[in-house]
Amino acid sequence: MLKLYFLISVFFITTTSIAQVDSLLVLARNNKDKKQYVTAFKYYYQVNTLLKKEKDLKNLISSYIETASLCNEWQVYNQAAHYFQKAQEVLNELSPKDLSEKTIFLTLKTAKAHENDKSYPESIRMYEKYLNLTTGQSSNSEKQEALSNLANLYNLQNQYKEGLSKNLEALTIYEQIGNTTSQATTLNNIGFGYKKLQDNSKAIEYFEKSIALQNQQGLKNKSDYRTVLINVAILYQAEKNFSQAKKYLLEAEKSLNADVSAKEFEKADIFDLMSKTYFYSGEIEKAEKYCNQAIQNSIKSGNLEAKKSAHETLSLVYATRNQNNTALEEYTHYKKTSDSIFKIRLAYQDEILRRKQLSEEVENELKLLQAEQEMKTLDLKNFTLNAEKKEQAFKIEQQQKNLALAESEQQRLAEQARLSSLLIERQRQESVLQQQALDLAQQTNRLREAELQNAKIQQEAYNTEQHRKEEILLRDKKLKEIELQNEIETRKNQQILFLLIGGGVLSFLGLAIFGYIQKRKDNNRLKKQKKIIEETNVLLKEQRLEILEKNDELNSTNEELSSAIETISLQKNELEDKNRSILDSINYAKRIQQSLVPSEETFQKYIPESFVLYLPKDIVSGDFYWLYEGENFVIVAVMDCTGHGVPGAFMSMIGANMLDKIVKEDKILVPNKILERLDLYVKKAIENENHQLIDGMDGVIVLWDKINKELQYAGAVNSIYMIKNQGFEEIRGDVYHIAGVSFEEDVMKQFTLHTIPITEPTTIYMASDGFQDQMGGEKRKKFMTKKFKQLLLDNHLLKMSQQKQLLLETLHEWKGNIVQTDDILVIGMQL
Structure with missing residues (x-):
């Protein structure tokens, strides 16, 4: 009964899966048209799963291509490339003879998806594969576009020689089919390639060819024509040939003014470049004029790159004129615009990353649901078999457990016996060690007591000897003190007698000599004082005359100092004003520096x-x-x-x-x-x-x-x-x-x-x-x-x-x- 239910269920699921494909495709396409990309992606995933399960490879290829196109529109380019490649993998399982055109188509689509995802090396590989596949076929617009895209990709990877080679190949094709518009564009691209390879003469040659061809075709007032003029101007500007650069820029401006369909965005770019050329050639007034025009056009068109660049140039213009505050204001505008550009780019990158993560999350979620569904189907299919296997496995497991328990019990008993034997041996060894330790402790105590008794006897003998020596020393010391005292008293008596006799004689002589010396000093002192007084009187008279003369000089000097102080005070005030202005500018610069x-x-x-x-x-x-x-x-x-x-x-x-x-x-x-x-x-x-x-x-x-x-x-x-x-x-x-x-x-x-x-x-x-x-x-x-x-x-x-x-x-x-x-x-x- 269970097996019958399984067969009926499988048949029902298969029939339902086939019927679901058309309805799921309708839902996917409707949601794509409404730009409900997440929902559309879910439906396409379910379609792909059902077709893959039923091995309907032709319809699976078409479904993968539709899924990739959805991802392209959703701007999740890595997933677009992934599904184009999956379509190619399925295509490889079919006969390649009848489907070679589809292989070429998928290769080109994959290359473009990688290019949009900025996976340039992979995109180059796929474009090269596409060109190899189309070798020998007549040229068409897609092949020509592939050559141009491949050349651009090589340039983006700084592989300028390869890029130049592809552009020269494209030029040959355009010349053969007579497409002059594409010839002019490719000539410009070749000039760009030579410029990057630093062959300026060749670059100018091809730029001039492009300009001449566009003049012949009456394209003087078109954007592509102005692009070539600007490229030549930039080349001359790099060589500091500003006169030639201005010649081509003025021609671009003339074309711009004559083109009523010219966009404000393009005007901002051209005027910005002209402002820089005039600035570096020293024509400051014209540089300022074009800067302001570039800023006005960039504000109207939202061209932030041109606005940023123009504010930077205008800051340099004002700095050249020493208008520091205005220069700093322009620099602040430049910095704010630069930050805005960075934030916009970052937000765009975040959005692309968010979409990639969302698509991956949706795909993983669907894979999980698919796996759960497959598990349910598999559970139904294997229910009976699993039940039998589980019962048999349970019996085997129980037998293994019982055997393991018996072995474990035997090992436990053997281990227990071994541990008991070890424990008894360890206790015996500990007992022997304890007895040996006790004997050693007793022997040690007996030796320590003998050592203490011996030390006590030696100490008593030493103390007796020391006591005897101290008594002898004390007796000798007392005898010496008595002898010394007697000798000191004898010497004292002799000294007193000599002092009494000598003192009387010296007192008499001293009085006589002192009176004589004192009198002589008084006479000398009186003579010196008299001489000093006379010299001082003369000096005072001279100093008085000098003071009178210096008073006159000081009066004159005071008048001059008063005038100088007044002048210095005015200069000081002027310097303080200038210093205050300079400090204000420096403090403003400080705020800008702190913001950086x-x-x-x-x-x-x-x-x-x-x-x-x-x-x-x-x-x-x-x-x-x-x-x-x-x-x-x-x-x-x-x-x-x-x-x-x-x-x-x-x-x-x-x-x-x-x-x-x-x-x-x-x-x-x-x-x-x-x-x-x-x-x-x-x-x-x-x-x-x-x-x-x-x-x-x-x-x-x-x-x-x-x-x-x-x-x-x-x-x-x-x-x-x-x-x-x-x-x-x-x-x-x-x-x-x-x-x-x-x-x-x-x-x-x-x-x-x-x-x-x-x-x-x-x-x-x-x-x-x-x-x-x-x-x-x-x-x-x-x-x-x-x-x-x-x-x-x-x-x-x-x-x-x-x-x-x-x-x-x-x-x-x-x-x-x-x-x-x-x-x-x-x-x-x-x-």
Whole structure:
């Protein structure tokens, strides 16, 4: 009866599964049209499961393709690629002869899905596979598009030679079929490739060909035409040929004004580029004009990149004019716009990640439900068999348990007998040992009593001998005292007699000599006093005359001093006003600098066991630190800029801004590559023609990979200090500074990447040179690096907050009343 029920149930489920496919497909497509992507995905998954179960491979391929198309529309591109590949896998099970066109179709779709997901290496692989599959076939729009996309992907991967090769191949095809519009676009792309390969003459040649072709076709007022003009202008601008750059930009502006369909977004980009060209060529007024136009167009169109760039250029314009407050306001706008762009990108990435996670969660949920359903079916199918197996297994298990219990009981009895034997032997040995210990104790007591008796007899003999010796000594001492007393009394009597006789004689002689000497002294004293009085009278007369003359001079000098004091007072008031204005500007700069540097609380949010000791010498600082948190990693930079105060602060703001651009916009995350790009950007930011560059910065950049437990580090002059297992290690940076060389040399620096596995608790320290260079101590010398490193090693086991406090106390004790020498920055992290 049970088996009959099973067969009926299987037949019913199979029939129901086949009937469900059409209705589930309708539901999936309706929800897709309504953009209810999660619900549609669930229905498609159920369709795929049923078709796979029934081995309906042709319909399963179609269903997988529809599922992939849904994921494309949903912007979950990794899942789209996954389902296109699953369709290909099922297709491979069928005869490939009749379905070769579908293989080509799926390969192209998979390549595009990987491209949209930014999985560029995989996308390149699939595009190359697609082109191989279509070798020998006539060219079509899809093949031409694939070539262009592949060229672009190679460029995105910095494989410019491969990209150029694909663009040249595409150009040949466009020339063969006579597609002049695509020819013009591809000529521009080829020019871009040559520019990236630093063959500027070739780049200009192909750009000019593109421009000429578009002129022939009457496309002068189109966006693609302006794109080529801008590319040529950028190339000339990089070569500092500003006159040629302006020529092409003015042509682009002319085309822009003639094109009624031109978008505000494009206008913002072109005006922003023109403002930069005019600024770097020294035409400040025109630079300001185009900056303002770019800002207006960017606000209308929402072009945040152009708005950010224009505010940055406008800040430099005002700084050139020494309008510092206005420059700082523009810089604040630039910073806010940059932060907005970063937040938008981050939000977009978060949304894509959320969709990916949601699709995976839905798929896992459906897999779980499917597994539960299969388990129920399997339970029904195997119910009878399992019951029999369980009964048989239960009997075998019981027999094994009984056998095991018997063996266990035998082992327990044998172990008990062995333990009893051991216990009896142990008790016997303990009894023997106790008797031996008792005998030894008695013998020891007898020896101790004999030793005490012997010692008592020796002590009594010694005491008797000592008593006898003391009596003899006492008798001899009394005899000597009596003899000494008699001798002293005899000598006393003799001395008294001699003193009485000598005293009388000396008294008489003394009186006579004293009277003579006293009289002689009185006479000499009277003569000297008389002479002094005469000389003093003469001197007083001379001094009186001099005082009268000096009174006249003082009266004249007083009048001159009164006039000078009044002048100085006016100058003092003027200087105080200027100083107040300068301080206001510096304090405003301080607020901007504080907005760029994360607080210690923010720092500890990402690295909890850490401290930041940040002590500017003046109101603003030339030292700064910078922080960026990515997915499962944190990047920290500690930089020491040239100088301190306002010049140093200006460099620090440039540095922080450039680090934002490198990491957040250029997506460069490797420390040594960050330093190389920072060196390039800082040079460009503070470039001054025919001037030897002395401004720059030193510093370190570390990346803490939380997943792989790995620290990456690169340094420009400065080192990091690492302590683990009580061992101190200094990892030195390269000898290069950031900037600090002439632009004519165009030095391309290569910084070293150090990779350190963190397999045990490790403390890392990063610092500028301010602490080590602080003057102080008894000899008023520098603190020195050696002493600083020993200080870190001696206290690295303390809590981070305690280490910071100890560094502060040590610094104050060392410098005493001496002013702070330089900006001070020390960061500690326990990983």
